[in-house]
Amino acid sequence: MKKMYQVIVAVGLLLGLVACSSDKPVHTPAPTPEFKNQFHPQKLWEVSIGDGVGNYYSQLRPVVDDQHVYAADRAGTVAAFDLQGKRIWRNDLTDLPDSKQYTKDSSLRISGGLLAANQMIYLGTENADFFALDAATGKLKWHQSMPGEVIAAPTFSSGNLYVITNSGHLLSMDATTGRIQWNISLDQPALTLRGKAVPVVTNGIIILGRSNGSVSIFSQESGQQLFSSQLAISGGTTQLEQLVDADSQPVVVGSELYAVAYNGSLVAINLQDGQRVWRRTYSAYQDIAVSGGEIFMTDSRSHVIDVDRFSGQPKWQLSALQYRNVTAPAVDGDYVLVGDQKGYLYWINRDTGTFVSKLELDSDGLYIAPLVTENEIIIQTRSGKLIAFKRA
Numbered sequence: 431m432k433k434m435y436q437v438i439v440a441v442g443l444l445l446g447l448v449a450c451s452s453d454k455p456v457h458t459p460a461p462t463p464e465f466k467n468q469f470h471p472q473k474l475w476e477v478s479i480g481d482g483v484g485n486y487y488s489q490l491r492p493v494v495d496d497q498h499v500y501a502a503d504r505a506g507t508v509a510a511f512d513l514q515g516k517r518i519w520r521n522d523l524t525d526l527p528d529s530k531q532y533t534k535d536s537s538l539r540i541s542g543g544l545l546a547a548n549q550m551i552y553l554g555t556e557n558a559d560f561f562a563l564d565a566a567t568g569k570l571k572w573h574q575s576m577p578g579e580v581i582a583a584p585t586f587s588s589g590n591l592y593v594i595t596n597s598g599h600l601l602s603m604d605a606t607t608g609r610i611q612w613n614i615s616l617d618q619p620a621l622t623l624r625g626k627a628v629p630v631v632t633n634g635i636i637i638l639g640r641s642n643g644s645v646s647i648f649s650q651e652s653g654q655q656l657f658s659s660q661l662a663i664s665g666g667t668t669q670l671e672q673l674v675d676a677d678s679q680p681v682v683v684g685s686e687l688y689a690v691a692y693n694g695s696l697v698a699i700n701l702q703d704g705q706r707v708w709r710r711t712y713s714a715y716q717d718i719a720v721s722g723g724e725i726f727m728t729d730s731r732s733h734v735i736d737v738d739r740f741s742g743q744p745k746w747q748l749s750a751l752q753y754r755n756v757t758a759p760a761v762d763g764d765y766v767l768v769g770d771q772k773g774y775l776y777w778i779n780r781d782t783g784t785f786v787s788k789l790e791l792d793s794d795g796l797y798i799a800p801l802v803t804e805n806e807i808i809i810q811t812r813s814g815k816l817i818a819f820k821r822a
Contacts, residue, residue, distance in 0.1 A: 457731075457753040462772060467787040471777070472820040474806060475515030480507035482814030483541075483797065489581055489626075491798045492810050493546045495565070499808060500551050501816050506538030508551065508568060513806070515818060521568035523561065532559050532573075542580035542593075548605045552591060554580020560593065562608060574608040576601070582626035585636075587650065592629045592636055600629070600638065600653060614653040616640060628679045628717075637680045637687060645680055645689040645699070657704055661691035677715045678727075678758075688725060688739070690714045696725070698742060708742035716758035717799065719766070724780070726766050732756040734768055736783060746783030751776070758799035762807060762821050769796025775809060777822065791817060 480503030483490055492501040498518060502508040506524040511517050523529065523538050532538055534557055542554030550571060551563040556579045562571040578597030585592045590611065591603040598616040603609065618641045627639030635656065636648040646658040680689040686707060690696040692715045698707040712735070718727040724745065725737040732755060734748040755771035765786060766778040773795050777787040792811035801808040807819040 459754045459771070460750060460752040462774065463750045463785060463788070465785045465788075469777075469787055469822065471787060471789060471807075471822070474818045474820055476815060476817045477511060477515050477517065479503050479509055479810070479814045479816050481505055482794070482810075482812050484812065486541075487581075488541050488797060489583065490541050490543065490810075491583070492801055492808055492816060493544045493551075494801065494803050494808070495546045498546075498565070499816070499818075500544050500546055500565070501810055502540050502544055502553060503814050504537060504540055506533070506540060508540075508544075508553070508563060510551075510565070510568060511816070515816075519568040521563065521570075523570070526570060532557055543583050545584050545586060545591075547586035548589070550605070552584050552586075552605075554582075554584065554593065556581060558595070560584075560603075560608070562605075572608040574603065574610070577613065583628045585629045585631050587631040590650075592631055592650075594626050594629055594638065596626060598641070600636070600648065602650075602653060612653045614648075616646075618642065627677050630680050630682060632682050637682065639678060639680055639689055639691070641677075643691045643694055645687070645697075659697070659699055659704070659706065661689060661694040661697055679717045681718060681720045681725075683720055683739070688718060688720060690718060690727060692730060696727070696737065696742065698739070710737065710742040710744075716756075719759045719761050719799075721761040721780075726759040726761060726780070728756045728759055728768060732770070734759060734766065734778060734783070736766075736780070748778060748783045748785075750785070755795075755797075757796055760800040760802050760807075762800075762802050765822055767800045767802070767807065769798075769800065769809065771795040771797075773811065775800065791815070 479501040483504045499511045507522050509520040539556035541556050545552040549565050551565050554560045558576045560574045560576050577599045578595030581596050591605045593601045598618040601613045602611040630637040634650045639645050644658045644660045647656045678690045685701050687699040693713050695709045696712045697709045713730040714727050716728050723739045725739050727735050732751050732753050736745040757769040760767045766780050769775045773792040775789050779786050792815050794813040809817045
């Protein structure tokens with residue numbers, strides 16, 4: 431495990447079937463960039479949410495609704511806070527009756543979620559369990575066993591949940607009862623990244639980035655595949671070069687779909703006719719952020735990149751955070767926000783790609799994109815801190 435984790439730190443990935451032959455990092459992270467802050471972000475509150483996610487790969491992130499922030503740690507603690515950071519409720523799911531059937535090594539291993547919808551909080555686990563909690567009280571509403579690990583957040587639409595498992599099962603579930611309505615099994619390559627894209631549901635279809643390097647469209651009603659477009663083709667001589675996962679959540683703006691794959695391409699696809707609008711060579715596995723006429727992303731080398739949404743042409747690229755295991759980007763007005771494995775949060779000028787400000791939040795590191803709400807920026811750290819800043 432020590433050797434495997436050092437591979438994760440070095441390349442920003444957890445490879446399901448790749449071992450490391452040396453304790454030395456594959457790449458040396460760039461030094462912490464030094465510059466004078468142009469403004470000082472205002473911290474509003476800070477709370478703790480259990481023990482965080484530790485050194486494990488995780489897609490676990492906080493979510494908000496109109497009145498509350500919900501967050502969880504890997505072990506099984508889920509909590510709700512008001513928008514001033516006051517805790518409303520806390521539930522340790524390892525205390526549930528018969529919890530031993532859900533836990534391994536005294537941990538629920540929460541990774542898939544959270545989702546706030548239908549007056550409930552939904553989450554999945556690496557133990558192949560799925561839970562629905564009452565959003566007002568945190569009490570368990572229902573539980574469902576799954577055909578594989580759930581490491582990506584589910585999606586809610588029209589009273590149903592759409593869930594992808596790490597074993598390649600795509601499921602539709604009744605959001606109120608947890609009843610599985612359909613379950614399809616997708617082909618997967620033998621070698622994949624430790625990640626899954628969150629399904630996107632729009633206009634009766636499900637759009638999913640897949641481990642085979644494609645983005646596919648399925649019927650929301652039946653799960654039948656309707657369309658697929660290849661973003662990357664497995665090749666190369668090393669195991670890393672053969673990985674082609676499309677683990678970034680696709681983004682739909684109007685009639686166009688944007689998606690990216692590891693060792694592949696960033697593409698724009700017209701959903702009306704299925705034709706590719708443009709294609710550019712990039713390698714990324716983090717979620718992209720689309721704002722106005724721009725696409726922001728962090729590539730597999732931790733470069734932060736701005737691409738014109740209409741042409742696919744690059745506008746700027748920031749390389750100063752190379753191999754610092756940078757998070758997916760978030761956009762706050764004039765700024766692009768990213769965090770890194772050393773625990774720094776950066777504000778970057780979205781027009782020029784230059785640093786504006788930085789703060790060190792947690793020496794254990796940041797792992798997930800900042801959450802930008804109407805008035806706040808909320809960050810969850812590896813050690814379980816939940817920190818809110820006033821938007822710039």
